[in-house]
Structure formats: C-alpha cells, structure tokens
Amino acid sequence: MLSLAACVQEPLAEYRPVVDPAKSNPAKFERDLASCRNVGLTAEAAYKKRQEQEMAQNMIAGILVGAIAGAAIGDSSDYAAAGAVYGAGAGAVATDTELAQGGPRRIIDRCMADRGHTILNDLGKG
Template identity: 55%
Template sequence: MNFITKTQAFGLVAVLTVAGCAELEPLTEYRPVVDPERTNMPRFERDLEACRAVAVQVEADYRQRQQEQMGANIMAGLLVGAITGAVVGSGSDYQGELAAYGAASGMAAGAAANDYSYDLVTYGPRRVVDRCMAERGHTILNDIGRG
C-alpha cells in the first residue's frame, strides 16, 4: 500500500465512523410530549406541522454547516498531521511513512473534532419544534428537543 492509499483508507474509516452515528426518528415524525387531556389536539396537530416546517429548514442549514466544518477539520488535521509526522521522522528512513501516518491520524482527529456538532444537528431542530410549540401556547412535558 502506498502513502496516499493508506491515508485515504484511514481517513475514510474515520469519516464513516463519525458519520455512522445513530440518528433519531426523522424530524417529520418528531412529536413533543404533551398532556392530551389539557391539549386541543386538532390545534396541536396544525401547529406541529407548521413548527416542523420551520425546523426542517433549520435542520438543512445545520447539516450543511456540519459538512462544511467537517471538511475544514479534516483538511487542517491532514496538514498538521503530515507536517508533524515529517518533522518527527526527519532524518530517519521512515520519514515518508511517519508523515503518512501523521496525515492519517490528523484526518481522523479532524473528523472526530466535528463530533461535538452531532448534538446540535440531532437535537437543535427538535428544540426548534418544542420552542415553536411552546410559543403557540402548548405545554411541552419532555426535555426540550428530546421528545
């Protein structure tokens, strides 16, 4: 396996690991918890559809920003890792190999650095639904965004 192939393989595994996080039900099926005895259910359903529509746009925006940030993190990690590997291995017979492993490690670290936004992307739009519903007069019983 040559330098690029090792780096690409390691980076792909790292990206797939981060991207493979389990996800909740689709936003279009998300339902905040309310007390049906104290809720006008036809009004609740109308408001829920309107709030979901707002949250779907928010979710699309979050996902786009997450992808952009992940790409930037991976590139920064790749560069820093390659430079570090080259510096650590300077003068050794393994300099190229250390640079390759440094680059691969940096890519993995860059991909993992984006993991913090999983909570925002996963629960942010659900929080929008809950807050929207609360603003429309519904009492939400669940933790905000956790349905």
C-alpha cells in the same frame, strides 16, 4: 450494540413532542406541529450544510497538522502519511454541531411551546 441503538432517533418528519393532552386541542396541536416541523426541517438542512463545511475544514487542517507532525517525527514519508490520516480523523471528530445535540428537535419543542402547548419532555427528547 444496544448503546448505538439508543442514539438512533426517528426522522425529524416523524418527531412528536410529548404534550399535556388536558392543555392541548388535538386539531390545533396537529396544525402547529406541521408548521413547527417545517421550521425544524429548515434548521436541520442549514445545520447539515454547516456541519459538512466545518468537517471539511477540520479535516484539511488535521491533514496538514498531522502531516507536518509526522514528518517532524521521522525521516520517512510513512510518518507524514500516518500523521495526515490521524489528523484527518481528529478533524472529523472535532466537528460539533447542533445536529449532534438535537437542535432541530429543540426548535420544534420551543416553537410548540411558543404556540401555547405545554411540553412535558426534555427539550429535543420527544
């Protein structure tokens, strides 16, 4: 349970990169952060859309391959159905996107760095 809690991240709208306060003007930081968050939120929406499309495609391919493999193994339609279910699950797991790797948070960090803020955290880790 603890390992699952570690994977949960705050919403992107609340994400704040760690910066060196000695090298950052607080007012400029807040303005830049709001602007960079908008860039990150736009990227997040695009990543989610692409992830849904990839997952659907992978699941369909998995269902087809699993059903064919299941049918080849045995004469029963149970094997084809089991193969299709397994293939759908494998297809869903095979979907790899930037969301899983913190892409929008890395975008915010790079945006802030490009605007002159010294980012102290690992990119995307806030």
